[in-house]
Amino acid sequence: KKMNFQVIEFNGESDHVHALIEFPPKLSVSQIVNALKGVSSRRYGQANLPKPYGKDSLWSPSYFASTVGGAPIEMLRLYIQNQLKPS
Numbered sequence: 001k002k003m004n005f006q007v008i009e010f011n012g013e014s015d016h017v018h019a020l021i022e023f024p025p026k027l028s029v030s031q032i033v034n035a036l037k038g039v040s041s042r043r044y045g046q047a048n049l050p051k052p053y054g055k056d057s058l059w060s061p062s063y064f065a066s067t068v069g070g071a072p073i074e075m076l077r078l079y080i081q082n083q084l085k086p087s
Helices: 027-046 071-080
Strands: 006-013 016-022
Touching: 006 071, 016 071
Parallel strands: none
Antiparallel strands: 006 016
C-alpha cells in the first residue's frame, strides 16, 4: 500500500509463483520484487513456519518478470488462477 502497487492476481507452484501486478511507472520491477519478497519472508518467519525443503531462505535471489502490454486482464487472471497452488 505504501509503495502504491496492487497485486491483482497471485498463484503458483511449489517452485515458483505467478503474480499480476499493477504499478505506477515511478517504481521499478526490482523495487516491487524486493518489497514482496521482504515482507512475505518476514511474515513467514513471524508465523514460525519452516523454510521449504530445508532451505536457508524462503526465496531465491533471482526472479523473472515480463510485461503483458495489450493482453486482456481477464485472460491473464485466468492463466494465473489455473496454476497450481504453492505448497
